[in-house]
């Protein structure tokens with residue numbers, strides 16, 4: 001494809017008509033550094049869409065005239081960098097193109113809840129200007145994907161809110177803050193820093209990174225202590241806050257992920273940095289009725305996101321296997337309590353890139369799928385003591401997070417604080433059809449469709465009405481009805497929801 005530079009808004013229309021794929025859009029204000037390069041190359045590697053980079057220094061988002069005048073302008077180099085790293089087109093509009101003097105401009109306001117915190121406190125109108133320009137650019141370019149850096153976390157939240165508010169059909173993809181060799185976040189404004197100023201920002205960033213590391217062990221931070229250390233270095237702090245990462249309200253004790261964000265002044269330059277503090281790695285809970293496709297979807301998500309796959313059903317099956325093998329009368333509570341003392345259940349990846357389940361060192365992956373276990377597991381898993389024991393075991397496995405668990409009570413009972421809760425379901429018709437066409441299932445040969453539907457209805461009723469851990473959708477779960485969707489479409493949808501909820505930066509050690 002011929003690489004093009006577009007300078008007029010009218011040319012955008014023509015260019016769009018001549019391309020036959022969707023657009024990835026990377027908006028910038030120029031003076032491109034490795035952070036922008038990462039955005040462009042991520043877009044390039046994500047899919048086969050065309051990549052359009054815009055370079056426009058938006059006067060509306062500068063609250064300080066001098067800052068606007070001094071903003072570094074390096075257009076020739078920016079063009080070279082963009083094309084060399086995967087841009088197919090570069091849009092370099094003039095002020096008049098974006099804000100035509102004879103037309104009514106739709107000036108937007110950023111939502112007050114998000115824009116009155118952090119940078120919004122001192123940069124009056126800044127986020128209104130960002131919303132106005134991005135909305136204008138999105139309407140002109142109509143991209144499928146918008147790529148933004150997590151470095152400007154508050155901007156990212158405000159633009160996600162804009163997309164929702166204006167019901168724009170664009171997916172926002174974010175990349176982690178890119179840091180320079182000395183740990184400071186890459187920013188176009190870094191060129192203004194003197195040697196000494198750079199030393200100060202390095203100290204500031206290293207304090208934040210240290211707080212992040214300490215938090216892993218201590219699970220708390222001491223803001224006053226950090227402020228004291230920064231002040232001792234005569235660093236002028238504009239703000240340093242510990243907040244909920246999405247609402248930007250004060251962080252609460254129960255928040256698993258929180259945001260430590262600060263802004264400092266170094267001479268004329270104002271610099272921001274932040275880290276995410278995490279008590280444990282994220283957890284995804286996937287609940288839903290039998291036949292909704294939970295297991296297949298959960299396994300694929302675990303593989304794609306490199307998370308542990310916690311198959312709670314396999315744990316109930318493994319325990320049932322042991323009770324049968326050891327001939328234990330599980331109706332007697334005392335017998336159960338005795339055996340619980342010495343049970344260990346483990347999951348280990350195997351060479352087929354699946355995982356094996358072990359109970360007391362026996363590998364039972366295959367055996368627990370037998371008809372004998374299938375016919376008894378439902379009964380055993382409805383025993384109160386069994387549930388209590390296995391829920392505790394599941395929580396032990398999930399203590400440091402980093403997993404995706406499937407079952408019927410994950411979001412409600414096992415991990416009520418999971419970051420993402422999905423309730424996966426499908427209509428009875430669809431589930432019956434799936435079971436009928438499942439070549440591995442006996443049902444496909446032996447039971448007719450009508451009877452299958454009745455059986456599914458009965459199972460749903462039992463699962464939803466049993467006394468202990470019934471199947472209910474957690475209040476904060478997102479329901480996905482899988483009728484008419486392929487497995488891959490469902491997996492992609494859940495991964496998009498995950499990426500939307502979990503900052504990419506949390507994946508960095």
Ligand code: PAF
Nearest residue numbers: 027028029058130133152
């Ligand atoms: O982050 C930026 O560079 C700018 O705020 C943006 C998104 C390009 C809007 O001008």
